[in-house]
Amino acid sequence: MGQGGGICADEKELVRTVKAGISLSAVGQCLLEKSIAGYKEIEFEVVRDQKNQSVIVCGMENVDPVGIHTGDSIVVAPIQTLDKEELEMLRSAALRIVSALEIEGACNVQLALHPYNRQYYVIEVNPRVSRSSALASKATGYPIAKISAKIAMGLSLDKIVDRKTKIAYAYAEPELDYIVTKLPRFAYDKFTEADRTLQTQMKATGEIMAIGKSFSESLLKGLRSLEYTAHDLTLDSLRETGIEVLKDRLQKADDERIYVIAQAFRKGVDVGEVHDLTQIDHYFLECIQNLVHLEKVLANNPLSIDYLQQAKRMGISDETVSRCWGETEEKIYQLRKNNHMLPMFDLVHTFEASDALKTPYFYSTFLHAEKKKPGLEKKKIIVIGSGPIRIGQGVEFDYATVHSINAIQDMGYEAIIINNNPETVSTDFSISDKLYFEPLTLEDVMHVIDKERPLGVVVQFGGQTAINLAAGLEARGVNILGTDLQAIDRAENRQQFEQLLDDLDLQHPSGVSVTNQSDVFKAADQLGYPILVRPSYVIGGSRMALIHNQKQLEAYLHKNSSVQDCHPVLIDKYITGIEVEIDAVSDGKTTVIPGIMEHLERPGIHSGDSIAVFPPQRISKASKQKIVDATIKIASALPIIGLINIQFIVKNNEVFVLEVNPRSSRTIPFFKQTDWGEYGKACHKLPGRAVA
Structure with missing residues (x-):
């Protein structure tokens, strides 16, 4: 991921970077290359078989130029700014490289193109699936890893056929009639003192993918999906920033660059100057400038239906419109509904199905889209996913999401997922009956709910992302399945939570x-x-x-x-002692407790950073029983319908309740792999209250 590398503008930077590179190198060497910073960066995901048959699955263009790691860059597919000759030249180069290397399976080829002539360089070739492979697979509906595995087992592209139609699909190159945008997700909300400068070393912890009919629509959907405090191109911390500071930040890229660009346009900086400072193509900059201009037009024309429709077609959210007009988001939503201003849903054309068997993999757009008939018409349940991977919320929640979908299907319901993370299993179109690749905001989720009209929505498997939507969904009449909003509030609201513990005669700090x-x-x-x-x-x-x-x-x-x-x-x-953690599942009356984990680190070190052991080694039998009893009391009193995670501190055989999470947790997959053993038996001894 570029660790130990960097671009050196002078001898001082060269010495510092080379020292770091040599110290991190397994062979004590550092490679020095000519800098091509500022070139356009293009990627191709290619699949080749042993017959020398190749398919370019997806061509992707980095919005940021060479010099910023592709994992930290905004990436767009299909390629937007190359002319036909440039595109064919780079495609040909990628295919020739993959053929010369005799790749069998997936390969990622990264190239750099001079912005003003046709000179290009090969940056690197990854003869394997890469981070970009997941993005390319979800963007096109072409299952790169699956096809690569079949090639490894001896099949060729022309012999890999659809099981139902018997049509060879793996040798067909995807064609996109939409725009996919990938945005990186950074952890600077946790590491506030870290160096935020972006260069050749990757710093993003995760990413999201958004689909729209235009770059503007796709970009804004992507910004909402990141789950930062800013859901559009406006960053409050930049409002009072002067032009010279903005220009300096444009030249030295950081994680807030897209917001800095928008603020520079608000301050009157023109596209040409921003291009000179960033080397970002004029096309992308003009799209951002148009969005900034439309925000200003909206602010000057409150409650204009025409401008509202224009804003929605550009991808602008109700939240942004409400800020421009000084109205509530709920009023904007009702205004749109009254004027029949709702998005349509189009299909991502996957390559495992013929025209007669479309895979139900959808994205929303306010631009023209052909209306598709919904697939299955069974009773429907929607599960909200966990969004981008970041510190504290990773693939453990996706694990819970996928298993919940399997259970819903086993019970005979149509299971629908809403999520936006291309790195996860839940966004594989073969997992659920329907997949909606959408931002996890109240507005975007309600669009899907209005279309599907499910029996209910499940929020407890998507971590805090999904839980935070519960209040807004219930306010709009949506049925929250499992633990209800009142129980969620009692667990999350400090005063209500402490009152609950006092009523149950449970100790807490x-x-x-x-x-x-x-x-x-x-x-x-x-x-x-x-x-x-x-x-x-x-x-x-x-x-x-x-x-x-x-x-x-x-x-x-x-x-x-x-x-x-x-x-x-x-x-x-702060209480010293031994921190312990449990996960349980309850129907409000009967509670199942698979086990107790003991943290080796002291309280105050986050449970996600602590070594934990199962079963606990230093907890007395009496303390274990107190933990079991407290769990049963809390689960019954809230009541919990589904999963619950509770953290305790044990000090001198006294048990203190630290916090209760009325949802899935990071440790759910851990308990899935364990023998419940002693604690399951202990729970079973409490008839009518807990069972193993």
């Missing part, structure tokens, strides 16, 4: 919830240091800190200044 910074210091003095400080309604310990004194608390508040009434800051008295 002393703590308070505050909604302004002046009260933070009063609470800290009242509780006594050390304290744990964190925002509510977060996952993965985001902005959580162990504070030992007032100076550290002042520093924490300086970095985390946005204390809001809707999401207050939680302050807990």
Whole structure:
């Protein structure tokens, strides 16, 4: 992923980079090459068989030029800015390379093209499936890994046929009538002090994919899918930034570059100057400039149906329109519905089905799309996925999503997934009865719900992403299956949660919830240091800190200044002891507890970063029973209908409840692989309350 490399502008940077490269090299060597920073970067995903038959599955263009790792770049498919001759030249080069290397299976070829002439260089060739292979597979509907496996087993492209139609499909090159955009997801919300500069070393932790009929529509759907605080091209922290600072940031790329570009256009910087500073093609810059211009037009024409329709066709969200007009998002939604302004859903044409057997793999668009008849018409259940991989929310939640889909299908229902992560199993079109590749926002999810009209929606398998949608969905009349919104709020809301524990006579660390910074210091003095400080309604310990004194608390508040009434800051008295964790499943009356995990690290180190053992080694039998009893009480009192994750601290045989997560957790796959053993038997001894 580019570790130890970099672009060197002078001798000082050369010395620093080479030292780092040699230290990381297994053979003590560092490769020096001519810099081609600023060239257009093009990728091809190619599949070849032993007969020298090749297919270019997908051509992709990096919005960012060479010099930024492709994993950190916005990527678009199909290629947008090359003319026919340039495209054929690079395609031919990719095919010749794959043939000369005698690749059998998947191969990723990366090339650099000079922006003003036809000179090109080969950057690298990956003779295997790559990160881009998943993106290309989901973008085209061509199952690259599956085809590569069949080639490895001796089949050729012309012999790989559809099992139902007997038509050879693997030798057909996909053609896209839509635009796919990949955006990287960074973890700087966790690592606030990290170097955010983007160069040849990859820094993204995950990515999303969005599909639209235009680059603008696809880009904005992608920005909403990232689940940052910004759901469009506006970043609040840039509002007061001066032009010279913006220009400097354009020249030195970082993770906020797309927002900096938009802000530069708002400040009057023209496309030519932005191009000179970024080397991003004029086409992409003009699309961004048009979106910025339309925002201004919207602001000057409140409640205009014509401009609202234009905004939706460009991909602008209700949230953005509501900000421009000073209206509620709910009012914009109702205005659109009253004017029949809803998206249509088009098919991604997969290559495992003939025209008569279309795979139900959909994306929404407000531009013209041919209306397709829905597939199966059984009773429907929608499962909301977990979105992009990031620290605290990874593929463990996708595991739960996929298994929930299997269970729903086994019960005879049509199972539908909404998700946007190309790296996950849930976004394989063969997993569910229908797949919708959409942002996981209230607006975009409601579009699917309005179309499908399911019996209900399941939110507990998609981590905090899906849980955060529960209130908005219920407010719009959607049936939330499993644990209801009231139970979710009782677990997530600090005051309600502590009241619940008090009512159940369960111990918990002393703590308070505050909604302004002046009260933070009063609470800290009242509780006594050390304290744990964190925002509510977060996952993965985001902005959580162990504070030992007032100076550290002042520093924490300086970095985390946005204390809001809707999401207050939680302050807990820090308790030393042994941290333990359980996952359980309940129907509100009967609770199944597969086991107890013991953390080796002290409390205050996030459970996701702690070594844990199963079964626990230092917990007494009496403490184990207290944990089991507390789990049953909490699951029954909320009540939980489905999964629950609870974390405890055990100190001197006393058990304290730390937190309750009314959803799937990271540890669900772990318990799937274990023998329930002792703890299942212990639960079974409590008739009518818990079983193994």
